[in-house]
Amino acid sequence: MTQNPVKLADEVVIDRDDLQQILDVLESDGYQTIGPVIREGVMVYGELKTVFDLPVGWTDEQGPGSYRLKKSDTPTLFGYVVGAQSWKKYLYPSVSRLWRSEREGNGFSVIEEKDQFPAYAFFGARSCEISAISIQDRVFNNDKYSDYNYNEIRRKSFIVAVNCTKPAGTCFCASMDTGPKAFAGFDIALTELLTNKRHFFIAEAGSDRGASVLSRVTFRPVTKDDKALALGVHQAALRQMVRRLNTSNLAAIFSDHFDHPQWEKVSGRCLTCGNCTMVCPTCFCHTIEDKTALDGLYAERWRKWDSCFTKDFSYIHGGSIRASEKSRYRQWLTHKLVTWVEQFGTLGCVGCGRCITWCPVGIDITEEASVIMQAPDGVSPSI
Amino acid sequence: MDNSKKTLELHPFFEGMDPDLLDVMACCACHREYQPGQFIYREGDEADQALLIIEGKVCVEIFAAQRGSLVIQTLGPGDILGWSWLFPPFKRRFDARAIELTRAIALDGGVLRQKADEDHRLGYELLKRFSRLVVERLQATRLQIIDIYGKHI
Amino acid sequence: MKALIKDIMAPAVCVIQKFRKETQDTFTLELSPPEEGFSFSPGQFNMLYMYGIGEVPISISGDPADTGRIIHTIRAYGAVTSRMMTLKKQEMIGVRGPFGTHWPIEDLVGRDILLVAGGIGIAPLRPVLFHILSNRTRYGKVLLLYGERTPGDLIFRNQIESWRGRFDLELEVTVDSAREGWRGNVGVVTTLMPRIVLDPSNTAAMLCGPEIMMHYTIQELTKKGLRDDQIYISMERNMRCGIGLCGHCQLGPTFVCKDGPVFLLSKVRHLFRKREL
Incomplete structure (x- = not known):
């Protein structure tokens, strides 16, 4: 495997059968890879060991108040869009303990959580989701305070984007300028291309880290025809998106x-x-919840998602x-x-x-x- | 009498009133002084006067058997005390007591009513000013009764 | 420098040096600060943690020049504050803070100052008075109006009586109802307004109390010629984190815990008294 190293913003072609190598390189770099997997009839984000854990050959149908996974007649790896979960499940877990406390005489001591956060690789993040992450980046790093947990996890995370080729009925990212093609905020962005003869990905290096990963997998240079094919797919995705939000006078x-x-x-x-x-x-x-043992000798503080x-x-x-x-x-x-x-x-x-x-x-x-x-x-x- | 007119003129209640009407008012005005603790009137008394407070402090009270006198409101310089003289049965509804040395101008209610009947311009001016006062007091009372500083506001 | 939420979410454990009952439902806690000392600006608050019960935002009622003590005056309204009322000297309490914006006393040097407090709203205004009285020559006329339910509910009663003796401070107290013998005023705090004399061109007003009370006070101040950019108000909303992250205290685009609690009225006029915002 003697290839020129991939540089930032380079595009390369990776065959479907070589895609596993990205997962392997990420694992060897110490990442815990998370991606779309099927659990109990829906697509969720979970641990991804091999490409076969992905919902191969599945697609989704979404409408107001409805979600169905469906077998498609093509062996695509990313033939669906987003499910109920998003990456905030990992970046900003729904519950997390902030500290523990023990009663000591007249008072109490506070023991802060010293969490060790894994380095996650988010495999298959959609453009809208990457925009959402960049929005939460601002939330958890406001003009006065930073959220330690969020920023620690975020700092270490690696993002492999997947460009959407078929929007769901409820998608409206185009009118929000957040998709369907990823434009920033990723380490690697993949476009899945499937023709009668070939099943491959165009991979774009969005960061030096991404370029380094790509340099270590089997790829070939991208051709004009590959690019034209990708462009066609991106444009089709845009065309198929029927839902819009008029943002002119919000x-x-x-x-x-x-x-x-x-x-x-x-x-x-x-x-x-x-x-x-x-x-x-x-x-x-989120809300802050204080819990106390019945004997009053031990207490904990938790942070939990809350809803307005x-x-x-x-x-x-x-x-x-x-x-x-x-x-x-x-x-x-x-x-x-x-x-x-x-x-x-x-x-x-x-x-x-x-x-x-x-x-x-x-x-x-x-x-x-x-x-x-x-x-x-x-x-x-x-x- | 001139002195009374001058005092009336300076009192915020009569601000902007035509001088000729003030002359009429001055005719039925006289100075009053009350010592601290002295009742100005009591509930049930004949309501024959409006008092324009010039100086001091007056409290309006209601007497409750077990609780003693409850202060409903305090009034000070620039305020008006008493409007029961405006309408029948012309009886005081509350007690009014000076809590500081208080000086006031008393206007004779009966004379005022008679003059207002004769001169509707005067009557209108008076009612305008008194109804505004009543509205302001009512608004303040509404805020007072909702227990604004309590737990449930 | 930005503080880290990780540290900010963990309270410092402070010892109660003094517990003073102010009224039947109000008390003052005097805490010894953590080792590094404690400084705050008038109008700011701390999140106080009652072990095993929960945490609440409470404004700081002490003297900003005194960095050796943390003083909170608390009215027992809910589960946490009611439990706090049973605290004793030498017991401990968790403190995070100080958080939020403050009354801009440094920007108001040379101005006449009107303070209007309703109920427990006197607590976050007391640090302003401490500051002004220690720097008396730097301010013009100073006037405090304080409204309460009854004479028995008046907080800082001794202090207010001693302030009343000062020639360089005008002070009016009014209550909603009183029994015989009360020599102060009776009537809502707005009824004091017509009697006070203000120089509208040079006065800055700071209001703290229930929203309704501030609302009607603002109307009276407007009648007296004060503009919205001369009036500061302190807002109250549900607060869980104190640092603009949990979202509970939102008032339109503002986070009351971080962008408030003290606001210049002209900045939030469009949000104030907007129903169910």
């Missing part, structure tokens, strides 16, 4: 239409179950600030699409469509936003 949702009747309407359907916040790859809200859809979320002595369902849906949507911008300089939505797919009643953020962006009587909004 600010009006908060500033002008805070009392829009649609909030009330949607709250009639919303179960305030919080599914959308759990599956959202950018949602970061609960009444408790805004509770201060005397009652909840957001008591109505309407106000809680409004908080979530306006946070994603309006106030997030002021907080973090970016929208809080990447167009992955999870909140639409996993909403038990199929509430669609793109539809709700487009109704609320307009003045209630159909009068065009003031700009």
Whole structure:
């Protein structure tokens, strides 16, 4: 295997049968590789030892409130898009212990967790998900404070992106400028190409680390025809994406239409179950929970994902600030699409469509936003 | 009387009132002084006066058998005390007591009513000012009764 | 330098040096700070951890010049604060902080200062008074209006009485209801407004209390000619982390724990009193 080393931004071709080598190199570099695997009828992210752990030959069908995995007639490795889980499962675990404490005489001692975090390789991250990670990077590293756990895990993680070739019915990344093709934030980006004769990947080195990994696998140079094929696939993916979110006047949702009747309407359907916040790859809200042993001699503090859809979320002595369902849906949507911008300089939505797919009643953020962006009587909004 | 007019003029309650109307008011005005602790009136008394407080502090109280006198409100310079003289049965509903040495101008309620009936311009001016006062007091009372500093606000 | 949440989430264990009951439901804790000392700016808060019960944000009520003590005045409203009320001297409590924005006292040198406190809102304003009274010549006229439920609920009563004796501080206390013998005012804090004299061009107002009380106070101040950029308010929301990461305290685009609790009114006018925001 005498090849020229791959450099940053280089593109190379890797045959389907050689893809395992990437996993092998990552393992030898000490990464624990996580990728899409099938568990109990859905695609989740889990440990990936071989390429055969991937959902080979599976595709998904997604719509508001519905998700189905389906066998396809092609042996693609990445013929589906995103499932309920996102990489935040690893970067920002749903529960984590912050410290333990023991009673000592009149007082107590606090023992901080000294976690050892594994170096993860996220294999098969979609463009929207990478955007979500970059958004959470800003959240957990705000103007005043940094989150130790998140930043430790993040610093060590390696990202292998996969460019989407077939969007799901709930995807709208194109209108959020976050996909379907990965443009930044990855170490390696793969485009899966399957013709009658060949099954191969174009791999792009997005970082020096990525280039180093690619240099150690079997590849051949990319040809003009390969590139044309990839371009066709990327363009087709873009064309197939039917769902859109009009982002031209999102600010009006908060500033002008805070009392829009649609909030009330949607709250009639919303179960305030919080599914959308759990599956959202950018949602970061959490609660701090103190637990104490019954004998009172031992206590722990945990951090747990929380949802703005609960009444408790805004509770201060005397009652909840957001008591109505309407106000809680409004908080979530306006946070994603309006106030997030002021907080973090970016929208809080990447167009992955999870909140639409996993909403038990199929509430669609793109539809709700487009109704609320307009003045209630159909009068065009003031700009 | 001139002195009374001047005092009326300076009192915020009559701010901007036409001088000729102030003249009428001054005709039924007289100075009053109350010692600390002295009752200005008691519940059930004839309500025959409005008092414009110039100096001091007055409390409006209600008497409850087991709890003694409960202070509902305190009034100070610039405030008006008493509006029961405006409507029948012209009886005081609360106790009013000076808690500091208090100086006030008392306006004769009966005369004022009669003058207001004769001169609707005066009547309108008076009612405008008194109704504003009543509204302000009502608004303040509403805030007072919701236990704003309590646990449930 | 940015602090790390890892360290910030773990409370420092502080010993209670003094416990003073202020009223039937309010008490003051005086804590000895951790080894490295403790400094804060008026208006900031700490997250106080009651072992085995939970953690709550509590404003600091001590003198900012005194780095040898951490002082909190707490009204027992919930499970954690009620349990804290049973604490005793030499027991310990967890402290994280100080967090949040502060009253901009350094920027207000030379100005007349109006402080309006409602209920426990007096606690986060007391450090301002400490600072001003230690630097009295640097400020113009200083006026404190303090509203409470009843005379028995008044906090810092002795201190307020001694402040009342000062010639360089105007002070008015009012309660919602009182029995005979109370010589102060009765009526909501807004009823004091018409009687006070302000120079609207040179006054800065700091308000701390229930939102309704601040709302009506703002209306009175507006009548007196104060602009929104002369009025500071302190907001309260659910806080879990204290550092703008947990999301609970959001008020529109702001995180009250990090961008507040002290806000210049003109910056949050569009958010203030917005229902269920």
